[in-house]
Amino acid sequence: MTQGSSGRRLAEVLSQWEPVIGLEVHAQLLTRSKMFCGCRADYAGLPPNSNTCPTCLGLPGALPVANAAAIRMTVRTGLALQSRIPEHSKFDRKNYFYPDLPKGYQISQYDLPLCVGGWLEFDVGGTERAARITRVHLEEDAGKLLHAGEIQRAGFSLVDLNRAGVPLMEVVGEPDLRSPAEARAYLVALRQLLVYLGVNDGNMEEGSLRCDANISLRRPGEESLGVRAEVKNLNSFRILQRALEHEVVRQAALLESGATLTPETRGWSEAEAATVPQRGKEEAEDYRYFPDPDLPPIRCDPDEVAAIRSELPELPRARALRLRQQHNLSFDEARGLTERPGEADHFEQLVAAGAPPATAAAWQLNELAGLCQRAHRSIETSGLDLGQLARLLLLVQRREVSAATAKTVLAQALETGADPVGLVEAGGLRQLSDEGELTDRVDQAIAARPQAARDFLAGNDRALSALVGHVMAATRGRADARRVDELLRERLTREGGG
Amino acid sequence: MPIDGGTVRHVSGLARLGLEDAEVDRAAEQLAVILDAVDHLQAADIRGLDPTLRVGDPGTPCRADQVEPSLPVERALAGASGREANLLRVAAIQ
Amino acid sequence: MSWLLRSLADQARGLRRGEVTSARLVEEALARIAALDPRIGAFVRITATQARAAAEAADRRLAAEGDGAPPVCGIPVGLKDVLCVEGVETCAGSRILQGFVPPYTATAVARLTAAGAVAVGTCNCDEFAMGSSTENSAYQITRNPHQLGRVPGGSSGGSAAAVAAGLVTASLGTDTGGSIRQPAALCGVVGFKPTYGRVSRFGVIAFASSLDQVGPLTRTVEDAALVYSTIAGHDPLDATSSRRPVDDPIAELALGVEGMRLGVPAEYVDGDLDPGVRREFEAACGRLAALGARIETVSLPSTRFALAAYYVIAPAEASSNLARMDGLRFGPGAPTAPSLRAAYEQARHAGFGPEVRRRIMLGTYALSSGYYDAYYRRAQQVRTLVAQDFGRVFERIDAILAPTSPTPAFPLGSRTEDPLAMYQSDVLTVPFSLAGVPAVSLPAGLSEGLPVGLQIATPAFQDARCLRVAAAFERAAGVAAPPALAREPVG
Numbered sequence A: 001m002t003q004g005s006s007g008r009r010l011a012e013v014l015s016q017w018e019p020v021i022g023l024e025v026h027a028q029l030l031t032r033s034k035m036f037c038g039c040r041a042d043y044a045g046l047p048p049n050s051n052t053c054p055t056c057l058g059l060p061g062a063l064p065v066a067n068a069a070a071i072r073m074t075v076r077t078g079l080a081l082q083s084r085i086p087e088h089s090k091f092d093r094k095n096y097f098y099p100d101l102p103k104g105y106q107i108s109q110y111d112l113p114l115c116v117g118g119w120l121e122f123d124v125g126g127t128e129r130a131a132r133i134t135r136v137h138l139e140e141d142a143g144k145l146l147h148a149g150e151i152q153r154a155g156f157s158l159v160d161l162n163r164a165g166v167p168l169m170e171v172v173g174e175p176d177l178r179s180p181a182e183a184r185a186y187l188v189a190l191r192q193l194l195v196y197l198g199v200n201d202g203n204m205e206e207g208s209l210r211c212d213a214n215i216s217l218r219r220p221g222e223e224s225l226g227v228r229a230e231v232k233n234l235n236s237f238r239i240l241q242r243a244l245e246h247e248v249v250r251q252a253a254l255l256e257s258g259a260t261l262t263p264e265t266r267g268w269s270e271a272e273a274a275t276v277p278q279r280g281k282e283e284a285e286d287y288r289y290f291p292d293p294d295l296p297p298i299r300c301d302p303d304e305v306a307a308i309r310s311e312l313p314e315l316p317r318a319r320a321l322r323l324r325q326q327h328n329l330s331f332d333e334a335r336g337l338t339e340r341p342g343e344a345d346h347f348e349q350l351v352a353a354g355a356p357p358a359t360a361a362a363w364q365l366n367e368l369a370g371l372c373q374r375a376h377r378s379i380e381t382s383g384l385d386l387g388q389l390a391r392l393l394l395l396v397q398r399r400e401v402s403a404a405t406a407k408t409v410l411a412q413a414l415e416t417g418a419d420p421v422g423l424v425e426a427g428g429l430r431q432l433s434d435e436g437e438l439t440d441r442v443d444q445a446i447a448a449r450p451q452a453a454r455d456f457l458a459g460n461d462r463a464l465s466a467l468v469g470h471v472m473a474a475t476r477g478r479a480d481a482r483r484v485d486e487l488l489r490e491r492l493t494r495e496g497g498g
Numbered sequence B: 001m002p003i004d005g006g007t008v009r010h011v012s013g014l015a016r017l018g019l020e021d022a023e024v025d026r027a028a029e030q031l032a033v034i035l036d037a038v039d040h041l042q043a044a045d046i047r048g049l050d051p052t053l054r055v056g057d058p059g060t061p062c063r064a065d066q067v068e069p070s071l072p073v074e075r076a077l078a079g080a081s082g083r084e085a086n087l088l089r090v091a092a093i094q
Numbered sequence C: 001m002s003w004l005l006r007s008l009a010d011q012a013r014g015l016r017r018g019e020v021t022s023a024r025l026v027e028e029a030l031a032r033i034a035a036l037d038p039r040i041g042a043f044v045r046i047t048a049t050q051a052r053a054a055a056e057a058a059d060r061r062l063a064a065e066g067d068g069a070p071p072v073c074g075i076p077v078g079l080k081d082v083l084c085v086e087g088v089e090t091c092a093g094s095r096i097l098q099g100f101v102p103p104y105t106a107t108a109v110a111r112l113t114a115a116g117a118v119a120v121g122t123c124n125c126d127e128f129a130m131g132s133s134t135e136n137s138a139y140q141i142t143r144n145p146h147q148l149g150r151v152p153g154g155s156s157g158g159s160a161a162a163v164a165a166g167l168v169t170a171s172l173g174t175d176t177g178g179s180i181r182q183p184a185a186l187c188g189v190v191g192f193k194p195t196y197g198r199v200s201r202f203g204v205i206a207f208a209s210s211l212d213q214v215g216p217l218t219r220t221v222e223d224a225a226l227v228y229s230t231i232a233g234h235d236p237l238d239a240t241s242s243r244r245p246v247d248d249p250i251a252e253l254a255l256g257v258e259g260m261r262l263g264v265p266a267e268y269v270d271g272d273l274d275p276g277v278r279r280e281f282e283a284a285c286g287r288l289a290a291l292g293a294r295i296e297t298v299s300l301p302s303t304r305f306a307l308a309a310y311y312v313i314a315p316a317e318a319s320s321n322l323a324r325m326d327g328l329r330f331g332p333g334a335p336t337a338p339s340l341r342a343a344y345e346q347a348r349h350a351g352f353g354p355e356v357r358r359r360i361m362l363g364t365y366a367l368s369s370g371y372y373d374a375y376y377r378r379a380q381q382v383r384t385l386v387a388q389d390f391g392r393v394f395e396r397i398d399a400i401l402a403p404t405s406p407t408p409a410f411p412l413g414s415r416t417e418d419p420l421a422m423y424q425s426d427v428l429t430v431p432f433s434l435a436g437v438p439a440v441s442l443p444a445g446l447s448e449g450l451p452v453g454l455q456i457a458t459p460a461f462q463d464a465r466c467l468r469v470a471a472a473f474e475r476a477a478g479v480a481a482p483p484a485l486a487r488e489p490v491g
């Protein structure tokens, strides 16, 4: 992430100061409708202000009614984070004026959130870590403010309320993270978990997953916390880490100069590659939270909570562990395959269809991933028939089809929808594994390229690749390159020695 | 409970009431009288009592997650005091 | 006698017997409004064209369905200015909502009109239902038809005066701390606040959400029951609306009070009461005793805190409910303001009257950091205490009796400069609001020519019992006579 002198300065600061970081993550829930009205939760691509109704426009007399699915999704998330689900919860009003907030208050949860406590496990630098969760609560998103030109100079702002009222789940973490890299790893793991749970699409670019960070520094071993800054809108993994790294260095410099820090709100400026102060509110924030009288308290029935728990899917870490054990995969492979639930499903379906697990894992993570990316498709939507793909991978494992051939036919299959094994057969592309024929081809190559043979025997190992290349060209890629290499060495050393 | 002009200004600011200076003193006087009457609450013995969160029926009435038709833009923005195409136009945030 | 001075039940019978048509009732209502309302000011808006069309539709329906048509079919009604009606400007008596035309109709109104009732216009009220005299409307004041120099009560003063003067047969009001019952008492009509949650609040411009309830104002108890049963019931658009089935109040009206135990809270009659009010209330208790009820003195000790709790809770909720009045999406706004802050402040300063401003400040203060526990939280705890008082009394008592208002209608302008004196008008109605129980006010005699109200309250969801006690009293005492003004010949 960081290079050069700034990287050295960061390392130096991190050796002398301990960052204390906690994240607040807002996730739009994948419900069909908004939190308190029947407008669509998925507002992407809709014309401005076409996804509103009296309730989310905050018209007088319109009332909110809570979306049961949003409550269930939040409880589901809490359960996956080992949170406690109290029987009694409620919605509160957070009062402030802003044009993207039509009612003049946001319906949120103050002192009785749906989920309390818990923890999130994540990996950083190959070690397992866990950070505590403070709470998970449910609220409503605000509309979007579009500033005409430069915010300071523009005479006006424009408001689109399509997003107003979309269910927003807030996951508040304890300040348990001790480096920008840990913060990043935590967010990666949380995003993955939410996607696994089917409660969020994980799209940080579109803003359906958003992150704020609290950060302060203290000397290692110190118990008390330093003065913290809140850095808002860190909406990619890269920005999160960079902003926190910048903040670590900035705060250390101030503290080392003897300055006294005051709590403040900052944001990330891409242009300045720095965190910058956000313009302070005109008065101290006083949100005047109180229970929303339009929404009766929520009772989470323990039986319903148990039912939600019983429907939890296998979570990413458990799945990775199982795949490792079941298919004898490496840690990295298992983690790679379980990054998204759809990919893990694909892998397991592939194995169920008869693909050898080791080959399936390697191919899905590398060749197939690359081909799909080039075709602008995801692995789950590649369109490849799982049975056909499994048969091809079986041929690869048995070395009846070369890797090069398999890649070529897969690319074609992706494009045309053809059966890749059919392409192998039709093109006579099965790997040349007949030892007699391979030996003939090797001998022909030595005869055709005597200089390369001599160079090799003189000790120039690289000369051999010219000979391998010759064989591969002569067999139109069907030869097993590894076997060709072996045969060439055998023939040449025997001849040279004899 | 005495309430001073500063408090009235703060409260008026939070509520965006835009009280003019001449109105602040009068408001402080009236609020002081009302708060004085309301202070009577402090005499109630409310030890161990939960605040009322609801009257009426128990239970959590929720809606099923179903999409209902939204308003056409023209109706949604019919009363807007400022408008630019299909967007609400508001004075710049300063 | 004008059809409009008869009861809704009588009119309904007349409509079914072919003695009158809805069209004629509506024309009569419009004529009476034209003739009398300039002196009263009950209506802020008349929707004559829509009303005539609705009356014709009602007549067709009556012809087709006869006795099967709903009882309110064809009946001219008035709607308080806080009830949203699709396509009809609705302002809650406030300048800040001038020009606001809701794209939806309040559920209570929708049920009433779906049953064939004909809305002829919008009734004046205190701005955002905040007041007890209807002097806080930004548009006009409303006068008491019994004495034009006096207030009709509030905040549903227009709704009460309209029924009292026979401008409409029935009206809808809203009651937060007494806003149906107190004007009903002061205007000499029946006003019923149902159990909280019994009638949907959807489309009701909110004052205090945990207290607001829609209810009827009518000439008789039976009429109130007819309108109430039309508008009551669960509404999926209001999360606080109850799913319990609605008891049929009509069937119980005739049951009487013999053997019932009726409680008179000592605290309510020990306080300051106008002598005439006290006299008529005692007479009313005597009448009910003569009907076979047992009248007992009960104690509601926390009542003395109720008004203070109400004047914290209601303004606190209002301060938040009224935050949406920002002039951006509806209302006149301040389109030329130089900054957003200025736009908010100009729109809200110009848009809100003094009483609304006062309550927003009070409520904002009660919720603000450092004061929340001492005011809002404590007030809600006191509310629990008040509810416990009622719970205890209702264990052994079937209904509570109380005067509705400590005084009859007071002179216009007499309390406008003294908010506390105005707030005292609600002292006898607020406790029932805090507890969320049903309460009705009905005429119980006169004090120096001005109507006095008897208030009857029952446990939550015993709305039918509440109306049953009221009906028994009304049968014994007779339906109150309309004011002289209402008996003037029209047209």
Ligand SMILES: [Mg+2]
Pocket (backbone or CB within 6 Å): A108, A139, A170
């Ligand atoms: Mg939040």
Ligand SMILES: [Zn+2]
Pocket (backbone or CB within 6 Å): A034, A037, A038, A039, A051, A052, A053, A054, A055, A056, A057, A165
């Ligand atoms: Zn909506």
